[in-house]
Amino acid sequence: MDATVSKRWLLARLYEPEQTIIDCRFTLGKPDAGRESYEQEHIPGAVYLDLEMDLSSPVGEHGGRHPLPDPQVLAARLSKLGIGNDSRIVAYDDESGMNAARLWWLLRYLGHEQVFILEGGFSQWKAEKFPVTNHQPVRVPSSFVPNVQPQMLADVEEVRQVSEKTANVGGDASSSPSTRIVLIDSRANDRYQGMNETLDKKAGHIPGAVNYFWKDTQHADGSYKSAEELEAHFAGLDKDREIIVYCGSGVTACPNVLALEKAGYKKVRLYAGSWSDWISYGYNPIATGDEEKPINL
Incomplete structure (x- = not known):
């Protein structure tokens, strides 16, 4: 299957229990904007992961502006969100897919292949009158065990x-x-x-x-x-x-x-x-x- 999925594909599977939708919206220079946008409205069932707080580790002397997160730390965060090794994940953002692609790559780096990116992102989803909500789901913790792929x-x-x-x-x-x-x-x-x-x-x-x-x-x-x-x-x-x-x-x-x-x-x-x-x-x-x-x- 392709790494990207359409809006109608996601709509048809919106409430499937094995699926987790992840909102990855983030604006450089405005670190709170993505979470605030999520809290205002998001795709039903979606949880939020922050580019700098969740999908990166703290900046140091080397490693760049967005160092890779520690695999165990990210795995613990995923587990807390109810994401396990059998979960199917669909990620979206509002930045032409760049943050969603970061999560896509990271999950594959942790050995998780069932991860996809929503074509068009949140704004197109909303513009085409697909459902949105401000309700934040309660997630039952799961267990995500990373299988790091260093060759990537x-x-x-x-x-x-x-x-x-x-x-x-x-x-x-x-x-x-x-x-x-x-x-x-x-x-x-x-x-x-x-x-x-x-x-x-x-x-x-x-x-x-x-x-x-x-x-x-x-x-x-x-x-x-x-x-x-x-x-x-x-x-x-x-x-x-x-x-x-x-x-x-x-x-x-x-x-x-x-x-x-x-x-x-x-x-x-x-x-x-x-x-x-x-x-x-x-x-x-x-x-x-x-x-x-x-x-x-």
Whole structure:
């Protein structure tokens, strides 16, 4: 089954007991806005998880602006919300799916595959006259036991090595494609090129990374493009190559991970600390401008 579900699909299953709906709305710079919006109205039965309080750990010297939460801490939070290993989870937000995708990725990182993202988010749900409520459900605690999948992650040391190799290789066609890993920067192109940085202390990108803006994986209405459309979007990337995806803080990279997997790419990992972690090491190099995307390598 696809990682995304339609509004009518969810409506038909709204009250199934094995399902938990999770509201992930969050606004950067307004940390209380998401919870306040949830308390005002949400999809019936939905519980709330906060990007910074629940889906991230406290910010430190390294790890980026949204460090990954401790698996046991997140598992305890899920258990308290009545989510177990057999639960089916549908996540939504109002930010083009980026926070819902963060939860989607995190749950899969904890070994939970039954997790989906609602196409279009809350505003479209409400605009199409589907039911909303301000009632907060009472949840019976369950037991969520994490089965962490470390192979889904890339750390800063590996990204540093990949960057060095990619920058040194450049466009050398004699290098072996099987030994080369593609770095994908998911941010808007102006931030990638270092022309406009409003969130992090330094501008630019990791040397050797190519730019695929995460919102380009979606239609104007916020729905994900089809597998065929996404294959065309990522055309030139060999499906046998390993891919490491990053963004500013490890959140908007997640929709790109989802889109790549939907397009048939199987070797996709997340650099969770992303750009904000990379620049926390003063000796890491920074590139600006554009870099040529691979073509059938």
